[in-house]
Amino acid sequence: MLVTIFFVKDSLVKSNVSEAQNSLLTFNTIVANQVAPFITNIDNEYTFKYVDELIKQNSLEYGSRTLILNNSNEVLVDSYNVLKGTHLNNVEIENAVNGLKTSNIYIFQKDYLLYAAVPIVDRDNIVGTIFMSIDANNIFDKINKFMDKLFIIFSMAIPVSIFISIWFADIISKPIEKLTVSVKTITLGKYDTKVEIQGSDEIGELGKAFNLMTTKLYQVEERRKKFVSNVSHELRTPMTSMKIVSDTLLSSPNWDEAIYREFMLDINTEIDRLNKIIDSLLYLVRVEKDELELNYSITYVNYLLEWVIKTLNPIAHKKQIKLTLTVNNKIQIHLDQEKMQQCLLNIIGNAVKYTPEEGSVTVELEETYDWIIIKVTDTGIGIPEKDLPFIFDRFYRVDEARARKTGGTGLGLAIAQQIIQLHQGTISVKSELGNGTEVSITLPKK
Missing domain, CATH: 1.10.287.130 (Signal transduction histidine kinase, dimerisation/phosphotransfer (DHp) domain)
Incomplete structure (x- = not known):
């Protein structure tokens, strides 16, 4: 606020003084044009009297003191009748003699005075100088009054700002303090900690x-x-x-x-x-740890699936499960054959394992322009909807008792998912309790 007051005052002083200088120079120029034809004949009594009255009248109207000087800086006319016949030397008069219009502001014992001088030109010749001075205290009085009002407003605004700042600081800091406490609580192992949310900022x-x-x-x-x-x-x-x-x-x-x-x-x-x-x-x-590398080789996916089916057929026959493979055409892509065999053995093996006797497991191989799709559909016992999001978690078992009975480590699907993701593919599961399960594996051709 103090910086604002400083810059506002500085800006007001510059603008008001500049306006006053321009106004004084303009008026000075008007008067100079009025007296220009008479300066060369100023020694004539009637001419002097006319110019003197003109100067005094204009000075009275504008509230200024006006001097007319010749090119030797001798005062020819003074609206105050004090300096006639004396010689003056200042920056403004010297500039006017050289054809320049100049205005400056000065301070004398706490009083501000504005000086302005313009050349008097008659038929393209400088025949003298007209010099004006006015009291500029009114300019600063107005500015000071305005600044006093602004200071009062700012003085009233300061306590309001302090109050609002404290209020906002309290609003902001309290949630942060709660958050800090919650973070410290989490470091103690209490991961179910929550913070109360207020607002949408x-x-x-x-x-x-x-x-x-x-x-x-x-x-x-x-x-x-x-x-x-x-x-x-x-x-x-x-x-x-x-x-x-x-x-x-x-x-x-x-x-x-x-x-x-x-x-x-x-x-x-x-x-x-x-x-x-x-x-x-x-x-x-x-x-x-990203330590596993894929050994890609061109692989006929048909033959890979046939090998897996052949491997699992003895288990399927023992349970009288119909294990079939449906392939429309031969498809070959780059795969890590050994790891993909492990993946398919886990997925198709699970389908056989969790399908009751005399059920069926169907493996289908399809392709699109960019992808191949392997679907494994069974008529097994299915998976409850609540368990579907977690079936790829390690050691997760839908039914612990059933899992113990069928054996396994509980890591098969987790490993299968990792292998498919390493091949930049995806795996998804659709299932309904009592109505079987469908597992879809999508792998890129390239």
Whole structure:
């Protein structure tokens, strides 16, 4: 506000003084034009008297003091009848003698005076100078009165501004303080922390973003806990089985060889199951660290699907499930054949695994201009709608009891999704409880 007052005053002084100077120079020029024809004959009594009256009348009307000087800077006429016959020397008169119009403002003992001088020109010759001075105090008096009013207004505005600033600071700082407290709470592991959102301004948007972040963190933390729990359970199950079998073997030194072989076979099976879990976990870790590289090669997708169907047919026949492949034409694209085999074995294998006896599993291969589409449709038990968003999560199982019965690590779909994404493709699932499931895999041709 103080800076504003300074610049406003400076601007007003410059504009008002400039206006007064221009006005005085204009009036001075008018008077100079009026007296110009008479200056060369100023020594004549009647001429002098006429010019003197003209000067005094104009000076009275404009409120100025007017002097007429010859080219030697001698005062010929003074509207105050004081300086006649004296010589004057100042910047304005010197400039006028040289043909220039000049006006300046001066201060004498706190009084402001405005000087202006213009040349008197008669028939293209400079025959003298007309010099005017006026009191300029009224200019600054007006400015000072205006500035006093402005200062009063600003003085009243300052406490209002302070009050509004404190009020707004309180409005802004309180949500930030709450947000800070919530952030500190999250650092303690309480990921379900939320902040109260008020308004739709930037702070409100920040609160929404914070709540969204905490929701995601809470979900991630819950999944992490569940993941650790499931991993622990999956690893403990084969370890527990092996422990029971080994304790049983150690409990008696006289087991028959056949029993030893049966128990060792059980231990070997559990070791294979354990290795499968560990391999799957390591595979996912490598994918997440971007350490997994695809070994692309031209692959006939038809033959790849036929190989997978052939591999799974024994399991399908055992459950009397009709496993069919529908292909319209031969399609070849660049794939990592080994990894895509693993992916398809997981997906089609799940369809066979969760389809009841005498059901059917159909695999279709289609193509568009840029994509190939593999659809796996079964008449199985289906997936509840609430579980669909989570089926690609690690160790997620729709029905834990059923999953234990059918076996598996709970990592198959997670690995399948990672492989498809590495191939820059997508996988989606449609399912209805009791009415089967359809899995669609879309892969780019290029």
